[in-house]
Amino acid sequence: MGINHLAVVESYSASFTEAVAGNLGAPVPSCPGWTVDDLVAHLARVQAWWTVAVLARGAYPDEEAARRAADTGPDRVEGWREVSARYVAVQEDYLRGAGPDAPVWVWWNDEERDTASALVARQAHEAVVHCWDARRAAGALEPIPAELAADGVDDFLARFLRGERWTSGPAVLELAATDTGQTWLLGTDGTAKPRRLAEGRADARLTGTAEQLYLLLWRRLGVGEVTVTGDGAAADALLGWPDLT
Numbered sequence: 001m002g003i004n005h006l007a008v009v010e011s012y013s014a015s016f017t018e019a020v021a022g023n024l025g026a027p028v029p030s031c032p033g034w035t036v037d038d039l040v041a042h043l044a045r046v047q048a049w050w051t052v053a054v055l056a057r058g059a060y061p062d063e064e065a066a067r068r069a070a071d072t073g074p075d076r077v078e079g080w081r082e083v084s085a086r087y088v089a090v091q092e093d094y095l096r097g098a099g100p101d102a103p104v105w106v107w108w109n110d111e112e113r114d115t116a117s118a119l120v121a122r123q124a125h126e127a128v129v130h131c132w133d134a135r136r137a138a139g140a141l142e143p144i145p146a147e148l149a150a151d152g153v154d155d156f157l158a159r160f161l162r163g164e165r166w167t168s169g170p171a172v173l174e175l176a177a178t179d180t181g182q183t184w185l186l187g188t189d190g191t192a193k194p195r196r197l198a199e200g201r202a203d204a205r206l207t208g209t210a211e212q213l214y215l216l217l218w219r220r221l222g223v224g225e226v227t228v229t230g231d232g233a234a235a236d237a238l239l240g241w242p243d244l245t
Contacts, residue, residue, distance in 0.1 A: 005117070005121045008148065009120065013047075015131050016131040019137070024036050026137045041070075043080065043084075044072050046123075051066075053104055054104060055090060058103030060112075091120055094116050099116070100115060101115045108122075108162075125155045146179045147210075149209070156214070161195055161196065162193075162243055164243070166188055166241065168241075170190040171187055171238055173239070174205045174206070176207045178208060180210050182210070202230065204232060206223070217242075
């Protein structure tokens, strides 16, 4: 049946809440300069924005409505919990009522349009990554299941290959997951921005678990935590190119 992304959003948002409660003043090592309070405010803004986007049914979201929806009030954790519960409820209602192919405004393609199911898959991984941030800040890391992490690599390569003009020449990077057996290719012939490739000869290969590769793409782990073969400079250039802001 595959991954139930809405269930992932709900589960990891709940785990995020557990990790941040009583811990708002702690620094977040994976988000330099942030406290856990900043992390909670960020995820509240993200889920509030996409709540308003779903309600807009394909139109550009009302920015003022999104700002109001992201207000957690004086109790940051309880306010976040309410923001998240509303996102899950609105997303679930849209998926059931309009269907998984119903339109939603998005930022990750030129058409600025994707499906409700694509959006909830994206938000699943937003919750997973920031739950990992919160758990690390709390000193309570838990492993990310291999299937979910591999799905997260797919999500990243589908939606986060964007950045400044590429100037580093031809380069192809292979990511190889030791636990799922999956491989992914990312690269460019030097004339265009890097993209996911269906085939090609890799200049560099990074080998690790699906979780390690997932967190590496999100810059939560360093290259030194996986096995690197081939052109390390090419690997560094490709991993450092995406703009994650």
